[in-house]
Amino acid sequence: MRPATRPRPTRGRDIFRLLLAALYFAAGIFHLATPDPFLLITPEWVPFPRQVILLTGLCEIAGAVGLMSGRLRRAAAIGLALYAVLVFPANVKHAIAGLPSGEVQLGWWYHVPRLALQPVIVWWALFAGGIVDWPFRPRRGWAGEITKHP
DSSP states (O other): OOOOOOOOOOHHHHHHHHHHHHHHHHHHHHHHHHHHHHHHOOTTTTSHHHHHHHHHHHHHHHHHHHOOOTTTTHHHHHHHHHHHHHHHHHHHHHHHHHHOOTOOOHHOOOOHHHHHHHHHHHHHHHHTTOOOOOOTTTTTTTTTEEOOOO
16 A cells, blocks of 8 residues: 655646745735735725734735745645635725725726636635646545546
C-alpha cells in the first residue's frame, strides 16, 4: 500500500499563487496605509468601518504570507476565498452608488468586469492553495487516488 501523498505543485499553480500573494499583500498594505478611500465604498451597515478596513488589510497580508507557506497554504486559500465573497457588498455599493461628488468616478467599464470577476478571484485563491484544480480535470483525492468530477 502506497503512503498518502499530496499532488505535486505545478509551475502554473506556483505562478498563480505567487501573483495572488503579491496582489493581496499590496492590497493589504494599501488598506493599512490609506483606509479613507475604502471608507467611501463600505456599506453603511458595517460596524466600526475604519477598524474593519484595517482588519481586512491585516487579513490580506496574513493570507498572502499564508499562501507562501506550505503548512498554512490551504487555510490561507480558504480565508482569501471567503474574504473575496465578504467584500462583494462593498464592490456592489461602489458600482451602484459610486463615490461622493468631487471624487474620481469609475464607470461601468470598470465595475462590470470587477463584479463579474469576483467568482474568478474566489476560484483563484482556492486553486493557488491547491484546494481545486482546473475545471473538468480529474483531481487527486486525499489518498492520491484519482476522483472524477460528477
